[in-house]
Amino acid sequence: MTSAVVAEARGAVLVVSLDRPESRNAITADMAQAVARHLDRLDESPDLRVAVIHGRNGYFSSGMDLKRFERTGERPLDPQRGSGGLAWVPPRKPIIAAVDGYALGLGFEMVLACDLVVAASDAVLGLPEVKHGLVAGGGGAMRLPRRLPRAAAMEMLLTGRPCAAARLHELGLVSQLAAPGEALDMAVALAAEVAAMDVDAVVLTKAIALESREWPESELFAWQEPRLSAFLDARRSAGS
Structure with a gap:
């Protein structure tokens, strides 16, 4: 699997890390497929109960790799789990997003496919696809209106404007707000709490x-x- 996606087990918690700093963790097809295989491992292993997905280097993800898409038409899909490796078919077991910096486009769509979201207070999330003549087709246009009040969701979708994590916490999409740089630790602690259940x-x-x-x-x-x-x-x- 690509070295741009790294996974480690912390007890019963599988931490999946996006690590492609040169592109601010922009998602490629290889990365989507790597995420999917790690989530297959989560579902199949009796020793793993919860996953946490996050981005290294101070940000979650800038979205799909637009340069690759424009050059080759590559879409960041896994044949089974879909966009980003989880948008079509998330794992049976819980998955928590830990968001630092920003999660935009497909990055935010991956967050929306998670069951819980822990975000740093200075994080920013958004779906800017319409600004680029694109559509949030990785689940964003469908999931965001289910996770937010309709007016707030439609404003984000139709303007492409990002939203601060603190505001999304007020609206109920972010379940826990962390201090800057502490989203991963808080998400792992929450995951360990869930993992202790049956x-x-x-x-x-x-x-x-x-x-x-x-x-x-x-x-x-x-x-x-x-x-x-x-x-x-x-x-x-x-x-x-």
């Missing part, structure tokens, strides 16, 4: 929280019941 319960809770957004309101409990019953049956069998 892994099967956490995985099912995440699945229900995400999938239920598409369930009919009048049938929420009916659609949840088979998943919950199977989980409880497995628990009883394991305890007998």
